[in-house]
Amino acid sequence: MNFNAARLAVPHSSKATACTRWQENSGEIMSATAPARGDQPADAARSKPSRKRVLIAIGIVAVVVGVAWGFRWWTVGRFIESTDDAYLKADSVTIAPKVSGYITEVLVDDNQAVAAGAPLARLDTRQYQASLDQARATLDARAADIQHAEAQLKQQQANAEQAKAQAEVSRLSLAHAEDDVTRYRPLVATGAETAERLASLVSTRDQARATLAANLAAARSAATQIGATEAQIAQAHAQNEAAQAQLNNSKLDLNDTTLVSPVAGRVGDRTVRVGQYVQPGTRLMTVVPVEALYLEANFKETQVGRMRVGQPATLHVDALKGTALHGVVESFAPGTGAQFALLPPENATGNFTKIVQRVPVRIRVDTGPETRKVLLPGLSVTVDIDTKSADDDSHRIAAENRHE
Numbered sequence: 001m002n003f004n005a006a007r008l009a010v011p012h013s014s015k016a017t018a019c020t021r022w023q024e025n026s027g028e029i030m031s032a033t034a035p036a037r038g039d040q041p042a043d044a045a046r047s048k049p050s051r052k053r054v055l056i057a058i059g060i061v062a063v064v065v066g067v068a069w070g071f072r073w074w075t076v077g078r079f080i081e082s083t084d085d086a087y088l089k090a091d092s093v094t095i096a097p098k099v100s101g102y103i104t105e106v107l108v109d110d111n112q113a114v115a116a117g118a119p120l121a122r123l124d125t126r127q128y129q130a131s132l133d134q135a136r137a138t139l140d141a142r143a144a145d146i147q148h149a150e151a152q153l154k155q156q157q158a159n160a161e162q163a164k165a166q167a168e169v170s171r172l173s174l175a176h177a178e179d180d181v182t183r184y185r186p187l188v189a190t191g192a193e194t195a196e197r198l199a200s201l202v203s204t205r206d207q208a209r210a211t212l213a214a215n216l217a218a219a220r221s222a223a224t225q226i227g228a229t230e231a232q233i234a235q236a237h238a239q240n241e242a243a244q245a246q247l248n249n250s251k252l253d254l255n256d257t258t259l260v261s262p263v264a265g266r267v268g269d270r271t272v273r274v275g276q277y278v279q280p281g282t283r284l285m286t287v288v289p290v291e292a293l294y295l296e297a298n299f300k301e302t303q304v305g306r307m308r309v310g311q312p313a314t315l316h317v318d319a320l321k322g323t324a325l326h327g328v329v330e331s332f333a334p335g336t337g338a339q340f341a342l343l344p345p346e347n348a349t350g351n352f353t354k355i356v357q358r359v360p361v362r363i364r365v366d367t368g369p370e371t372r373k374v375l376l377p378g379l380s381v382t383v384d385i386d387t388k389s390a391d392d393d394s395h396r397i398a399a400e401n402r403h404e
Contacts, residue, residue, distance in 0.1 A: 160222030170212035177205035
């Protein structure tokens with residue numbers, strides 16, 4: 001029994017020793033991993049000054065940024081007027097024929113760049129060539145009429161000279177016949193000459209008188225013919241001028257069969273095709289002068305009070321992210337956009353609600369050729385205009401309207 005009790009006591013003692021060792025090891029691990037309670041206040045003391053310095057640095061940066069922003073706003077920002085209601089524009093030209101006919105050639109493609117005066121399309125020229133030939137023939141006929149009338153005038157002038165000469169001869173003959181009658185009348189009275197001789201002389205005198213009257217009438221008739229011929233020549237000249245005008249008109253019609261670009265730009269909205277019949281005013285295509293782009297910005301009426309021509313503008317085109325362009329204010333519209341609307345508002349009827357109006361402002365875009373290659377009419381733009389230069393004007397306006 002004692003032997004058995006000893007055998008049973010040994011395992012129990014081993015278990016107690018193992019538990020004691022395990023507890024000692026666990027305590028060492030916990031001692032190694034757990035921080036000492038006495039070190040916590042020291043760490044907290046060290047972290048407090050660090051946080052304070054960070055907060056002070058943040059406060060200093062905030063004050064510097066605020067001062068810089070305030071200075072920037074006072075010197076620049078408060079003078080800047082901005083709007084995103086702005087779009088690039090160009091004075092596009094609609095190409096339309098002046099004469100009717102069938103299109104025989106289309107000389108440009110869509111979006112093609114063209115120079116001023118470049119041919120765009122051609123119409124059938126046969127009809128207009130025939131009209132030009134007929135006008136030339138009519139002009140030649142009128143020139144021949146003038147030559148014929150001038151020749152008649154020369155002939156009638158010669159006839160008039162001849163009639164004058166004949167009238168002068170008749171006048172001399174009449175004077176001689178009257179002298180003979182005067183000289184022979186006393187001789188007949190004394191019986192030195194016969195009465196038959198006197199009667200013959202009187203008859204000769206009367207015939208000379210009648211011949212003179214006839215020649216004078218012929219001279220007057222020749223002078224009248226000259227006046228009629230001169231009027232005929234003037235009429236022929238007028239007809240010649242009319243024929244010349246018709247010839248010029250025919251030349252214009254023939255030249256108008258070739259449609260040319262009035263400005264340099266790019267072709268857009270091309271609808272013309274070969275074989276198409278067109279009439280005057282038919283829209284065939286549009287030429288957009290992309291090199292002459294300008295910006296139209298619609299500012300609120302509360303923003304334009306300090307705007308003046310010549311003020312600088314900064315342009316931010318939506319198509320050019322991160323790129324700022326420059327421009328200059330060129331002009332202001334003579335009224336708000338509502339004044340030029342197709343149906344302008346009638347504020348004198350019904351209920352009235354005040355709406356801030358917008359004034360179109362035209363801005364010249366100052367860019368180089370590379371930038372203009374990507375700028376197109378219709379692109380959206382955000383505009384900033386520096387109105388600082390209007391300070392003096394504002395003071396003068398205020399002084400002008402100040403009541404004493």
